[in-house]
Amino acid sequence: xxxxxxxYKVHLQVADMDRGYYHDHHLTLxxxxxxxxxxxxxxxxxxxxxxxxxxxxxxxxxxxxxxELWEKSLVGDIELWIEFGQSDEKWLRKAxxxxxxxxxxxxxxxxVPIWWKQNEQTFERYKxxxxxxxxxxxxxxxGELVSRSMTLQYNISxxxxxxxxxxxxxxxxxxxxxx
Numbered sequence: 001x002x003x004x005x006x007x008y009k010v011h012l013q014v015a016d017m018d019r020g021y022y023h024d025h026h027l028t029l030x031x032x033x034x035x036x037x038x039x040x041x042x043x044x045x046x047x048x049x050x051x052x053x054x055x056x057x058x059x060x061x062x063x064x065x066x067x068e069l070w071e072k073s074l075v076g077d078i079e080l081w082i083e084f085g086q087s088d089e090k091w092l093r094k095a096x097x098x099x100x101x102x103x104x105x106x107x108x109x110x111x112v113p114i115w116w117k118q119n120e121q122t123f124e125r126y127k128x129x130x131x132x133x134x135x136x137x138x139x140x141x142x143g144e145l146v147s148r149s150m151t152l153q154y155n156i157s158x159x160x161x162x163x164x165x166x167x168x169x170x171x172x173x174x175x176x177x178x179x
Contacts, residue, residue: 079100
């Protein structure tokens with residue numbers, strides 16, 4: 001029998017001074033058995049950075065044809081497709097063709113610059129692709145904030161993000177690799 005996903009209840013408070021967006025979100029998040037706490041927190045970070053009333057998590061890792069996080073229009077067109085990790089060109093080509101905007105949140109420490117150097121020139125052809133590098137230390141520290149029921153505050157200002165709960169705070173400074 002395959003292991004089941006772990007379900008998390010998350011109360012997300014987003015104060016994004018850069019976009020003028022201030023809103024609370026109540027999320028139920030499924031963590032795939034192969035997903036680490038840190039990776040799940042990168043997904044929540046991406047949600048906070050792009051938060052809107054229509055942004056939602058899809059069925060996740062178990063569905064080939066969907067992003068893990070997306071925003072759709074009222075008629076079902078994909079407005080924003082968000083991916084995580086160090087994706088290959090084939091996957092990003094597909095996403096770029098199906099969505100108005102694609103964002104990739106890369107993480108993995110020292111392997112990210114190597115991956116980026118190998119793919120940067122290829123990714124330049126995708127005009128609707130934005131690539132972020134989330135620093136390894138921040139990813140690890142965010143993973144330490146995980147609990148089954150979370151209340152997290154995301155304060156975003158001038159490219160800096162403070163992720164806080166009742167036990168601590170983490171400063172995240174995402175590096176924009178491609179806009």
